[in-house]
Amino acid sequence: MDRQISAFPEIKVEKVGCNLLVLIIDDDEVDFLSVKRLLIKAFSPDQIEVTWTRDPATVDLVAQLQSHDICFIDQNIGQLSGIDIIRRVTERGNITPMVLLTGVDDQQIDKKASEYGASDYLTKDELTPQLLNRVIRFSLAQKEHAKKLTKLAYTDGLTGLYNRIKFDQSLSFALSTVHRTNTFLALLIIDLDNFKSINDNYGHQAGDKVLADISQRLQRAVRKSDLVARLGGDEFAVIFTCYKHEEDILALKDKILAVFTDPISFEQQSLFCQASIGISVVTPQQSAPSVSEVVREADNALYQIKGQGKNACLFFNPLMRDALAKAADLERALTQAITNNELYLNFQPKVTVSDHKICGAEALLRWRNADGENIAPDTFIPVAERSRCILEIGRWVIEQTCRQMRDWLNQGIQIVPIAVNISPLQIEEQGFAAHILQTLEKYDISPHLLELEITETALMQSLCHVTESLNDLAQLGCRWSIDDFGTGYSSLSRLNVLPITKIKIDRSFIVDIETSKSSQKICNIIIALANTLDLTVVVEGIETLEQLHSLPLSSSDELQGYLFSRPLSAEALVTYLAENK
Numbered sequence: 001m002d003r004q005i006s007a008f009p010e011i012k013v014e015k016v017g018c019n020l021l022v023l024i025i026d027d028d029e030v031d032f033l034s035v036k037r038l039l040i041k042a043f044s045p046d047q048i049e050v051t052w053t054r055d056p057a058t059v060d061l062v063a064q065l066q067s068h069d070i071c072f073i074d075q076n077i078g079q080l081s082g083i084d085i086i087r088r089v090t091e092r093g094n095i096t097p098m099v100l101l102t103g104v105d106d107q108q109i110d111k112k113a114s115e116y117g118a119s120d121y122l123t124k125d126e127l128t129p130q131l132l133n134r135v136i137r138f139s140l141a142q143k144e145h146a147k148k149l150t151k152l153a154y155t156d157g158l159t160g161l162y163n164r165i166k167f168d169q170s171l172s173f174a175l176s177t178v179h180r181t182n183t184f185l186a187l188l189i190i191d192l193d194n195f196k197s198i199n200d201n202y203g204h205q206a207g208d209k210v211l212a213d214i215s216q217r218l219q220r221a222v223r224k225s226d227l228v229a230r231l232g233g234d235e236f237a238v239i240f241t242c243y244k245h246e247e248d249i250l251a252l253k254d255k256i257l258a259v260f261t262d263p264i265s266f267e268q269q270s271l272f273c274q275a276s277i278g279i280s281v282v283t284p285q286q287s288a289p290s291v292s293e294v295v296r297e298a299d300n301a302l303y304q305i306k307g308q309g310k311n312a313c314l315f316f317n318p319l320m321r322d323a324l325a326k327a328a329d330l331e332r333a334l335t336q337a338i339t340n341n342e343l344y345l346n347f348q349p350k351v352t353v354s355d356h357k358i359c360g361a362e363a364l365l366r367w368r369n370a371d372g373e374n375i376a377p378d379t380f381i382p383v384a385e386r387s388r389c390i391l392e393i394g395r396w397v398i399e400q401t402c403r404q405m406r407d408w409l410n411q412g413i414q415i416v417p418i419a420v421n422i423s424p425l426q427i428e429e430q431g432f433a434a435h436i437l438q439t440l441e442k443y444d445i446s447p448h449l450l451e452l453e454i455t456e457t458a459l460m461q462s463l464c465h466v467t468e469s470l471n472d473l474a475q476l477g478c479r480w481s482i483d484d485f486g487t488g489y490s491s492l493s494r495l496n497v498l499p500i501t502k503i504k505i506d507r508s509f510i511v512d513i514e515t516s517k518s519s520q521k522i523c524n525i526i527i528a529l530a531n532t533l534d535l536t537v538v539v540e541g542i543e544t545l546e547q548l549h550s551l552p553l554s555s556s557d558e559l560q561g562y563l564f565s566r567p568l569s570a571e572a573l574v575t576y577l578a579e580n581k
């Protein structure tokens, strides 16, 4: 070993005790030997190990590069050109630094070399040990730097888990291996059930601690080869690959559920966090699905199980696939519905108990699609909520209702308050109250003419900041009703503090009120509760006089149902108003 060499800066090889592994790709043995000689001079012989590949077409070059620290590649290798090889391996994900060597200095090649992914470009006659030492050190430092940047781009800062970008890439790769390895893949999408209430009740530091602890537990629950990612907010994903038996996936599911059994400690408190999990399994027998298909399936299962509490988990099954395809078509068509003028409103009158005169109406959304088919709200509203286009649709409903009221007022028609149904996503959206206020002002409509209906389930799940929106609008004069009352879980203490003026008893209790003792009892309790809290009762879905007479209502309560009127077009409502005032 030439002692002079120690004058060169020490090379830092990551793998302690290992040599620097250099690959030389050159079809000319004399050139190879000359580069090798210079390399050995540039470092000490016990620091460096040189491999020679004469014909790169005969080897798996990406794999070979992976097992080396740096590669020197000749520009002319028989029929092949060095830069084309560099381009190809770079496209296949190679990150090992590659230095291009040429016989002559050529500006064109110089330009292309860096474009295609070469870390440097040297002419053979300028090579010296000093130059090689420097080029190698700089290339390796660059690679380390690139690795750090990649890590930053692919990880979530709070939890250290992989982020959505890496998740998408990894799932795509994992899906491509299912057939080749003849194994199962499972994707679990995990959504924390009560995360928002932890944030609201204990603060964001507690929320961060929960996310970090859950992340660590998830990582401990899986194998090294499985991938855990944070998809955003309180949503995580786990990709399990290479399982031979479906039962293995069941065992894994149990391990993941167990992550949520123990409480998380935060400042001497025990925080319990539950999760809902949707699972999609890909088998080698099925045709290869895309990333978005598998995610959609797991999401769909999650959506169905969400909110059932107690660490619920649901496997996507093939029967759901048809429903999902239909929902996807519906979602696509729905995004066009507003611009294509396919949405319109019907208005269903509400009458008073005392004299059956009209005292209000409910705006009900209707959709006649491009093929002229009428699609029921119960079918398309859930789809609109999932795709969040309910936000745009909801704004349209409010705007259209106000515009319609202004139109009636301009015609000198004496109108009644109109109720619109509000989706929980709408009140959670920033600026919801402000948008309503602006719309009322735009059409010069008094707030007491606009009623807002929100379902019991949505209201009770909503958060403190949602209460603000409710209060803001109530202070303006808009009235809130709880729709479909009796189907969710109400907290009496919340009922008392929310700015609610009406309770609408769900139609399901009215349908069988004459025959079902329990429906009758529930209606009686709801009516008694409303009386105590000074709330008006609205009974919806009344179709017969018998149903009406089974209810112990007060004269100021309200009735809605086919017995009085079906939902009407705007014009028909005007006639109804004139006849029923």
Ligand code: C2E
Pocket: 348, 363, 364, 365, 376, 377, 378, 381, 394, 397, 420, 421, 422, 423, 453, 483, 484, 507, 540, 541, 542, 543, 560, 561, 562, 563, 567
């Ligand atoms: P909802 O708000 O509880 O509306 C009452 C539903 O019961 C309406 O169905 C109405 O047509 C129906 N109905 C009223 N009286 C009777 C009756 O006597 N017998 C029977 N069998 N049905 C009666 P529709 O219009 O199909 O709406 C279904 C649901 O879709 C609504 O339930 C509401 O939750 C939702 N929805 C409708 N329009 C909108 C909207 O603009 N925004 C949002 N977010 N949801 C809406």
Ligand code: MG
Pocket: 362, 421, 453, 483
């Ligand atoms: Mg309603």
Ligand code: MG
Pocket: 483, 484, 504, 506, 507, 540
């Ligand atoms: Mg209802």
